[in-house]
Amino acid sequence: MSNLKQLANSLGLSITTVSRALDGYADVSPATRLRVEEAARLAGYQPNASARRLRRQRAELVAVPLPSAPGQISPPYFIDMLSDCAEHLAVAGLNLVIAPVPRGKSELDMCRRFVDGHRVDAMVLVRTKRHDERVEFLQSRGIPFVTHGRTEAQTPHAFIDGDGHAGFREATLRFAKEGHVHIGHLAGPRDYNFAHLRRTGWEAGLSEAGLNADLFAVGDPTERGGYEAAKALMSGAHKPTAILCCTDEMAIGALSALREIEGGDAVSLIGHDDVPMGAYSDPPLSTMHMTGANVGERLASLLLRAIAGEDPVTLQEIYPVEFVPRESHRRRP
Amino acid sequence: MSNLKQLANSLGLSITTVSRALDGYADVSPATRLRVEEAARLAGYQPNASARRLRRQRAELVAVPLPSAPGQISPPYFIDMLSDCAEHLAVAGLNLVIAPVPRGKSELDMCRRFVDGHRVDAMVLVRTKRHDERVEFLQSRGIPFVTHGRTEAQTPHAFIDGDGHAGFREATLRFAKEGHVHIGHLAGPRDYNFAHLRRTGWEAGLSEAGLNADLFAVGDPTERGGYEAAKALMSGAHKPTAILCCTDEMAIGALSALREIEGGDAVSLIGHDDVPMGAYSDPPLSTMHMTGANVGERLASLLLRAIAGEDPVTLQEIYPVEFVPRESHRRRP
DNA sequence: GTTCATTTCCAAAACGTTTTGGGAGAAGCG
DNA sequence: CGCTTCTCCCAAAACGTTTTGGAAATGAAC
Numbered sequence: 001m002s003n004l005k006q007l008a009n010s011l012g013l014s015i016t017t018v019s020r021a022l023d024g025y026a027d028v029s030p031a032t033r034l035r036v037e038e039a040a041r042l043a044g045y046q047p048n049a050s051a052r053r054l055r056r057q058r059a060e061l062v063a064v065p066l067p068s069a070p071g072q073i074s075p076p077y078f079i080d081m082l083s084d085c086a087e088h089l090a091v092a093g094l095n096l097v098i099a100p101v102p103r104g105k106s107e108l109d110m111c112r113r114f115v116d117g118h119r120v121d122a123m124v125l126v127r128t129k130r131h132d133e134r135v136e137f138l139q140s141r142g143i144p145f146v147t148h149g150r151t152e153a154q155t156p157h158a159f160i161d162g163d164g165h166a167g168f169r170e171a172t173l174r175f176a177k178e179g180h181v182h183i184g185h186l187a188g189p190r191d192y193n194f195a196h197l198r199r200t201g202w203e204a205g206l207s208e209a210g211l212n213a214d215l216f217a218v219g220d221p222t223e224r225g226g227y228e229a230a231k232a233l234m235s236g237a238h239k240p241t242a243i244l245c246c247t248d249e250m251a252i253g254a255l256s257a258l259r260e261i262e263g264g265d266a267v268s269l270i271g272h273d274d275v276p277m278g279a280y281s282d283p284p285l286s287t288m289h290m291t292g293a294n295v296g297e298r299l300a301s302l303l304l305r306a307i308a309g310e311d312p313v314t315l316q317e318i319y320p321v322e323f324v325p326r327e328s329h330r331r332r333p
Numbered sequence: 334m335s336n337l338k339q340l341a342n343s344l345g346l347s348i349t350t351v352s353r354a355l356d357g358y359a360d361v362s363p364a365t366r367l368r369v370e371e372a373a374r375l376a377g378y379q380p381n382a383s384a385r386r387l388r389r390q391r392a393e394l395v396a397v398p399l400p401s402a403p404g405q406i407s408p409p410y411f412i413d414m415l416s417d418c419a420e421h422l423a424v425a426g427l428n429l430v431i432a433p434v435p436r437g438k439s440e441l442d443m444c445r446r447f448v449d450g451h452r453v454d455a456m457v458l459v460r461t462k463r464h465d466e467r468v469e470f471l472q473s474r475g476i477p478f479v480t481h482g483r484t485e486a487q488t489p490h491a492f493i494d495g496d497g498h499a500g501f502r503e504a505t506l507r508f509a510k511e512g513h514v515h516i517g518h519l520a521g522p523r524d525y526n527f528a529h530l531r532r533t534g535w536e537a538g539l540s541e542a543g544l545n546a547d548l549f550a551v552g553d554p555t556e557r558g559g560y561e562a563a564k565a566l567m568s569g570a571h572k573p574t575a576i577l578c579c580t581d582e583m584a585i586g587a588l589s590a591l592r593e594i595e596g597g598d599a600v601s602l603i604g605h606d607d608v609p610m611g612a613y614s615d616p617p618l619s620t621m622h623m624t625g626a627n628v629g630e631r632l633a634s635l636l637l638r639a640i641a642g643e644d645p646v647t648l649q650e651i652y653p654v655e656f657v658p659r660e661s662h663r664r665r666p
Numbered sequence: 667g668t669t670c671a672t673t674t675c676c677a678a679a680a681c682g683t684t685t686t687g688g689g690a691g692a693a694g695c696g
Numbered sequence: 697c698g699c700t701t702c703t704c705c706c707a708a709a710a711c712g713t714t715t716t717g718g719a720a721a722t723g724a725a726c
Contacts, residue, residue: 003712014676019714029674046450050386051712054681061430066416074416076409083399083407083433095430095452097394098417102423117379119428223613249610256613277582280556280589283616331498336682352684362704387711429713451712558692 002043011039022047029147062303064124065110065134066100075221075249076275078126081148084296085124092304092327094121095330106134112246115141122307124299126146128159129191145305146299146315149194158306158315160298162271162290164194165201168244171270171288172205174323175242180268184215184240186229186250195221198246198272219250226250230257234264242268242329248275248287255281269328273323283327291322335376355380357383388435394425395636397457398432398443398467408554408582409608411459414481417629418457418636425637438588441466448474455640457481457632461492463526477639479632479648482527489637491648493631495623497527497605498534500654501577504603504621505538507656508575511600517548519562519583528554531579531605548573551584559583559625563590567597574658575601575662581608581620588661602661605654616660 001151006016008015013032017175021028021036022045039045040154053060064082066074086096097120099110111134122144124135130152138145146158168185175183185202188195189327203213217233219225226245230253233240245251251271265282271287278285346365354369355378356359361369386393399407403631415592418431418546430453432443444467447453458467458480465484472488479491497609501518508516516534520530521628533580536546548567552558563586566573578584591597604620611618635648 005712015675015713016678016715017674020675022713027674032674044449048387048712049450050392051382051453052714053383054381054387054683055714056714057681061427061428066412066419067417068420072410076412079399079407079409079412081413081433082412083401086399086431087401087433087435090435095394095396095432096413096431097428098419099418099423099428102420113379116377119382136461142442175677220417223609227613252610252613256615256617259615277585277610279527280560280585282589282592284589338682348683349685349706349708351705353705356684359702364706385684387713388682388684390711435705624687 003044003048004045007036007039007043007045010043011036024303041079041300059119059121060095061091061126062094062122063097063099063110063114063120064126065107067107067127068100068102075247075273076277077273081296081299082124083090084294084297085299086092088135088297088300089303092300094304103333108137112135115143116284122146122303122305128193130193130196131134131191144303146293146303146306148299150197150316150318151193156312156316158302158312160293160295160302160317160319162321163174163318164198164321165204166289167272167288167323168201169205169208171244172202173209175244175268175329176205176209176211180242181211182215182240182242183211184217184233185213185246186217186226186243187216187256188225188246188250189218192221195246196219197305198244202244211212214238220252221247222254223249223256226253227257229253229318231261234258234261234267240267243270245269245271247271248273248278248285251276251285251287251328252281255283257287266331268331270323271328274324275307281327281329286326286329287324288321289324292319293317336381337378337627340369340372340376340378343352344369347401362393364468365561382665388516390456390558392452393428394430394453395422395455395457396430396432396443396447397429397459399431399452400440401433401435407509408580408606410606410608414629414632415457417627418632421563421630421633422636425633427637429457434624444470448476452643455479455636457636458574461526463529476530477636479636479639481628481632482525483530483651484526489645489649491645493626493628493650494527494652495633495654496651497531497621498537498654500542500605500621501534502538502642504577504656505535506542508577508601508662509542509544513575514544515571515573515575517550517565517566519559519576519578519587520549521554521558521579521583522551525554525664528579530575530645535577536596538556541620542577545572554583554587556582556586559586560590561586564594565601567591567594573600576603578602578604581603581606581618583617584661585610585614588616588618599664603647603659604655605628607657612659614661615663619659619662620657622657625652626650659661 004015008018022034101107125147128147128149128151132151135153150159150161187199206213216301217229219229246270273287274287274289337348341351354366434440455477459522461484463485468484468486483494492497493540520532525528539546550562552562581604605623607620
C-alpha cells in the first residue's frame with residue numbers, strides 16, 4: 001500500500017531512520033522507534049518484498065521440483081510433508097514454491113532455471129534416485145539443498161531418510177520366524193533409492209534366514225503398480241505366503257489383486273509409509289512408519305542450517321522405521 | 334552468474350540494447366540481436382528475478398494458503414491439482430508458492446501478509462466456505478484471485494466448481510428408483526460450501542422422491558470422520574440401506590465402519606472425488622467425478638484471465654459431475 | 667572552554683533490471 | 697543539397713529497499 005518514502009515523509013524522518021527503526025537497529029531512539037512503529041502499524045506498511053530481495057541479494061524462496069511423469073502421481077503424504085516444511089521455512093522468512101516439471105523438460109532443467117536465475121536461495125529434492133543428476137548439479141553450483149531420501153553421491157549432502165533397509169530386513173525376519181518360507185517382495189523402480197534400499201533390506205533378511213530372494217516383482221509405486229505386480233508375482237510357479245510391499249499404495253493395490261486370486265486372502269502383506277487410508281482398508285493394512293521426527297519439519301530445519309553454511313556431513317539424518325501391526329500381516333491359510 | 338552490465342561490457346554495447354535485444358524489441362538490428370543472444374547463451378545469462386520484479390512491479394508469484402487445522406489433512410488430490418495449476422501458471426512466468434497457515438494465524442492473516450507485502454500478483458483459494466472472509470478481503474484489495482469451489486459472496490468472483498448439488502441429487506434419485514427408501518447422507522462440515530451443496534443436492538433428490546431427509550450424520554471430510562459418522566448413523570433407530578458420502582475419504586472410512594456392523598455389508602455406498610485408492614477398496618468404491626476439465630489447468634487459466642483484468646462474471650465455471658459405477662453402490666441384503 | 671565519546675539521525679550508493687525519451691547517422695525524396 | 701523519415705543505439709531514471717560512512721547534537725571528562 002505505502003512505501004518507506006511516504007512513511008518517512010509523513011513522520012518528518014529520513015527513510016534510513018524509518019527502515020532502521022523497523023529493523024530494530026540500536027541507533028534509533030526509543031521514542032522515535034515507537035513513533036515509527038505506531039505509524040507503520042497504522043498505515044499497514046509492509047516492506048516491498050522484491051525491493052528487499054534485490055537489495056539483500058536473497059530470493060527468500062525455496063523451490064521443490066515435483067516429478068509429474070504421466071501416471072506417476074505424487075503420494076498422498078507429499079502435500080502434508082511439503083506443507084509442514086513450508087510452515088517451518090516461513091518462520092525464517094522463506095517461502096516454498098512448487099515447481100512441477102512440464103513435459104519436455106527435465107527436473108534438471110527446473111533446477112537450472114531456478115538456480116541460475118537467482119530465483120531461489122535453496123532447493124528441496126524429493127524422490128531422489130541412487131544417482132541423481134539434480135544433486136550433482138546443485139553441488140556444482142554450491143547452492144544449499146536438502147533431499148528427502150539418501151543418494152549414492154560421493155560428495156556428502158544434507159538429507160533426511162527413514163531406515164527402510166532395516167525396516168524391511170526386520171519385517172522379513174519377522175515373517176521368517178513366524179514360519180513363512182516363501183516371502184515375496186513388490187519392489188518399486190530400482191533407480192529410486194528408497195525402493196532400492198527397501199529391496200536390499202528384504203534381500204538381507206532373506207539371506208539371514210537362509211532363504212532365496214527370488215520371489216519379487218517390480219511395479220510403479222502406485223495402487224495400479226502394486227495390483228499388477230501382485231498379479232504377476234502370484235502367477236509364478238512358486239507363490240509367496242507373505243509379501244512385503246515397497247509402499248502402502250502398492251500394498252493396497254496388491255490387496256485388491258489378492259481378492260481376485262484363489263487363496264489370495266491367505267497371503268500376508270505389509271506396506272510402508274502408513275498412509276491414512278491404510279487403517280481403513282480390508283483388512284486394515286499392517287505397515288511401517290518413520291519414527292522420531294516430522295519429516296517436513298526436519299527438511300526445513302536441515303535446509304536452514306545448510307543455508308547458514310553448516311557442513312553437509314552434519315546434516316544427514318536417518319530415522320528408524322517402526323512396525324505398525326494391523327491385520328494384513330497375519331493372514332493364514 | 335553474470336548480469337546485464339557484464340554482458341553489455343563484454344559486447345561493447347549498452348545494457349539497454351542488450352536488454353532489448355533479449356526481450357525481442359524491434360529496435361535492435363538482426364545482427365546485434367544474434368550476437369547478443371549467442372553471448373547470453375554462452376554466458377548462461379539469466380536475468381535476476383528480483384530486479385525484474387522490482388522494476389516491473391510484479392511479484393511473478395501466486396500463493397495458495399493451505400488450511401492445516403490439526404487432524405484436517407489435505408485430500409490426496411490436492412497436490413496433483415496444485416501441481417497441474419503450477420505447471421500452467423509457469424508458462425506465463427508465474428510460480429506457485431504454498432502457504433500453510435501456522436497455528437495461531439488465520440488464513441486471512443496469510444492473505445494479508447502476501448497481498449500487502451506485494452509478495453504475490455494473485456491468489457488461489459481452496460476449501461472455500463459459504464461465507465469466506467478471505468474472498469471478502471481479496472475483493473476489498475482488488476487483487477485477482479480464483480477459488481476452487483463457489484462461495485455465497487454477493488460480489489462475483491472467479492471460480493471453478495463441480496456441480497455437486499446435481500451429482501448428489503441424481504445419485505439420490507437413482508437410489509430411490511432402485512427401490513431404496515432409507516437413503517442416508519454422511520455430510521461434511523456445513524460451512525464448507527462443497528459440503529453444503531452436496532447435502533442440499535441429497536435433500537433435493539429426497540424431496541423429489543417424496544422421502545424424508547432425516548438420515549444423516551456430520552463428520553470431518555476424512556476417513557476417520559466417515560468412520561465415525563457411519564457408526565453414528567447406523568446406530569439410530571432407522572438405518573439407511575444406501576448412503577451418499579460427501580467425499581471418497583469419508584466413504585472409505587464408512588466402508589470400514591460398515592464391516593464392523595451386523596448387516597453393514599448390505600448397505601450401498603457412493604462417494605465423491607474419485608480418488609485413486611477408491612478403485613482398489615473392498616468393494617471397489619462407486620463414486621462421482623468432475624468431467625470436462627482438468628481442475629488445476631482451469632484454475633490457472635481463470636487466474637491468468639483475472640490478472641489480465643477480465644470481468645469475474647465471465648470467469649465462473651461449473652462442470653457436471655459424472656457417476657463412476659463400481660461395486661459399492663449395488664449391495665443388497 | 668576544549669576534547670572526546672555517545673547518541674541519534676541522514677544523504678547517497680547500491681542491488682540489476684526495464685523503460686523513457688531521445689540522438690546520431692543512414693537512407694529516401696524532392 | 698535540404699529536408700524528412702527510418703534504423704539502431706544509448707544515457708539516465710526509476711522501482712523500494714538496505715547499508716555505508718559519516719554528521720550534528722548532546723553529554724562527559726578534563
